[in-house]
Amino acid sequence: MTWLRALLLALCLATPVVALSPDEILPDPVLEQRARDISAGLRCLVCQNQSIDDSDADLAKDLRVLVRERLVAGDSDEAVRQYLVDRYGEYVLLNPRVNSHTILLWIAAPVLLLAGLGTLVVVGHRRRAVEAGLSAEEQAALDELR
């Protein structure tokens, strides 16, 4: 019987690892889901490449509780994010916003792609123009110079 008990105990411990502790979870599943979604996008400033949803740091726990409090108080998701951005800066958002100092980050890849495609098109045109030889007008102009 001992081994069965040990097995049961082991199974109890084999729950998925989340930083969230049971006392933090909101009774309202809709609000709780919103809180989880917001938390997943907020950086834990103590362990900088984890979200506060993943982190066990004290600050992450405080911020998770804070997110839930704001939601219960009736804040929108965006208002909750802004609340934290006002205190910790945009660095707290794992997904940067589009604005004047992050625009380069967002547009660099598509712009480089377009520039590359543009270069290919221009080079292709030039090559074809050279292969096609002189147009009638160009030939006429050349003859005139002679």
Add this chain to the structure above:
Amino acid sequence: MRYLLFALPLIALVALVAVFAFSIDRDPGLVRSVLIDKPAPVFAMQEVPELGVPGFDTASLKGEVTVVNVFASWCIPCRDEHPLLVALKEVTGVRLFGINQADAPENARAFLAELGNPYDAVGTDRDRRVSIDWGVYGVPETFVVDPQGIITFKHVGPLTPDAIETELLPAIEKARG
């Protein structure tokens, strides 16, 4: 023109190496506070019972330059930093307020009894809400607030003699105007 085209990748590479070389010593853990040049947050903190100095709030920051230091008895680097704060208070006489973060009052009292209390006021922030309003993410942190109540400087982590000399003292001077 043709040569330029060939040189371009090389120039780009050199520029990139230069950028990396300059930022290799930068500590990515340091995040510039968005609160700099903004008014201090709205808050009110109770005193630590029986400590003998009052708590403080947003209004009490006005009138003169204040150095606001976030500390806790459980914070090991605070212990290293503390003698520097005592010396800072003695030398400059600057108004020094403490935010005692997530601490039991008896531990805070014992910490200051052992190492000396340079603070003119200490607010107790047991649930860290005031610290969060100040954008604090590690203890210790030190702020300079000017006479209008605007945050002008922030230092993350323990102060060092060098940081006090080259950063904190100039920031205090500047805030004094």
